[in-house]
Each structure stands twice: as structure tokens, then as C-alpha cells.
Amino acid sequence: AQSVTQLDSQVPVFEEAPVELRCNYSSSVSVYLFWYVQYPNQGLQLLLKYLSGSTLVKGINGFEAEFNKSQTSFHLRKPSVHISDTAEYFCASNRGGATNKLIFGTGTLLAVQP
Amino acid sequence: GAGVSQSPRYKVAKRGQDVALRCDPISGHVSLFWYQQALGQGPEFLTYFQNEAQLDKSGLPSDRFFAERPEGSVSTLKIQRTQQEDSAVYLCASSSLQGSGILYEQYFGPGTRLTVT
Numbered sequence: 001a002q003s004v005t006q007l008d009s010q011v012p013v014f015e016e017a018p019v020e021l022r023c024n025y026s027s028s029v030s031v032y033l034f035w036y037v038q039y040p041n042q043g044l045q046l047l048l049k050y051l052s053g054s055t056l057v058k059g060i061n062g063f064e065a066e067f068n069k070s071q072t073s074f075h076l077r078k079p080s081v082h083i084s085d086t087a088e089y090f091c092a093s094n095r096g097g098a099t100n101k102l103i104f105g106t107g108t109l110l111a112v113q114p
Numbered sequence: 115g116a117g118v119s120q121s122p123r124y125k126v127a128k129r130g131q132d133v134a135l136r137c138d139p140i141s142g143h144v145s146l147f148w149y150q151q152a153l154g155q156g157p158e159f160l161t162y163f164q165n166e167a168q169l170d171k172s173g174l175p176s177d178r179f180f181a182e183r184p185e186g187s188v189s190t191l192k193i194q195r196t197q198q199e200d201s202a203v204y205l206c207a208s209s210s211l212q213g214s215g216i217l218y219e220q221y222f223g224p225g226t227r228l229t230v231t
Contacts, residue, residue: 004156044157099162101170102147
């Protein structure tokens with residue numbers, strides 16, 4: 001079965017510090033991987049996605065993620081965070097195919113403090 | 115252009131009432147998805163439409179949940195005889211047609227927050 005694990009429910013960090021949000025996936029077949037951000041009372045916005053090719057993926061707002069097949073991870077990183085990055089971050093996967101449904105992790109709240 | 119819109123944004127229902135949640139996808143998007151997001155959790159898949167055809171309803175939690183998309187555009191998620199455990203944010207997403215080996219981004223609406231009292 002396909003699943004996504006985000007072990008950190010909350011990550012506090014000071015402004016301008018680097019941050020890493022962890023994501024591990026499990027699947028017996030190849031998957032596509034995504035990071036979404038959700039601001040309060042808003043829908044999900046795609047930050048970046050890994051489909052194939054280069055394992056280092058760059059997204060919007062200065063975020064990047066690295067696909068590591070041997071460790072089944074897809075951690076999200078940003079070298080310097082801003083107050084405005086405070087939001088809930090969701091890692092997701094799907095296997096493509098007929099439905100293309102997304103399987104989400106439980107989310108990580110990134111709390112940026114001044 | 116306009117994104118995915120959902121209405122109402124907030125809905126309070128008394129236990130046992132029926133509710134209907136509406137989703138307007140991005141114009142021209144063939145694929146439409148419904149997800150349920152409980153408090154403190156990630157979204158969970160409910161159902162998928164390609165045009166008017168409901169191709170996957172494996173995530174619907176009970177037969178009280180029903181979704182339709184009769185003209186291949188607007189979709190309605192209906193919940194009959196609501197229960198407290200139905201309280202959640204219901205998210206709608208749309209995308210271009212999925213094809214073999216082709217993956218299109220799902221664009222999400224703001225969601226409808228349903229509270230059952």
C-alpha cells in the first residue's frame with residue numbers, strides 16, 4: 001500500500017534560519033512526489049513536484065526538495081525562511097494511472113518566529 | 115484566470131440534516147477530485163470524476179456520501195443524515211485530463227468547512 005509519513009507535526013524556526021521538513025514515502029512501485037503549502041483558510045498550493053529525472057527539485061518561494069530513492073525520502077528545504085513562510089506543509093504522493101489520486105501525509109506546521 | 119471555487123465556505127448543520135457542497139472547477143478541466151480533511155490531518159481522497167463519469171469512489175466513507183457531476187463541469191458532494199464525524203474541510207481539486215504517462219497538477223479550491231452539531 002502507498003503511504004506518506006511526516007514525522008514532525010510542528011517545526012519552530014527563527015526568521016532567516018534554514019529549515020528542513022521531513023517526508024518519507026512507501027510504495028512498491030514508482031511514485032510521483034509533491035509538496036503543498038496551505039495557508040490559514042486557504043486551499044492547497046503546489047510548491048514543487050518530482051516526476052522523474054534530476055533528484056533535486058526547485059520550487060516556488062525559494063523551496064527545494066531532494067528525492068532519495070534508497071532512503072525513500074523527499075525532504076523539503078529552504079536556506080533562509082521568512083515570517084510569511086509560516087503555514088502548514090503537506091507531502092503527497094501518487095502512482096499516476098487512471099485515478100491519479102493524491103495520498104497526503106499528516107502535515108507539518110512551520111512556525112517562523114522573529 | 116479564475117481558480118477553483120467552492121460554496122459555501124462554511125456550513126453548520128445539525129446532526130441528521132442533509133448538506134450539499136458545490137465545486138466549480140477551472141474552466142476546461144476534465145478531471146475533478148474531492149478530498150476530506152479532518153482537523154489536524156492531511157486531506158484524504160474521496161472520489162474522482164473524468165467529465166461526468168465517476169471513475170473512482172473508493173474513498174467515500176459510507177453510503178451517506180454521494181457525489182455527482184452531471185454536465186461534466188460543476189460538481190456537488192452531498193452528505194445525507196450528517197453525523198458529528200463528518201465535520202471536516204471538504205476540498206475540491208481539478209486538473210487537465212490525465213493521460214498515460216502524463217501527470218497534470220491538481221489545483222485546489224479553498225474548501226468548505228462543515229461543522230455538524
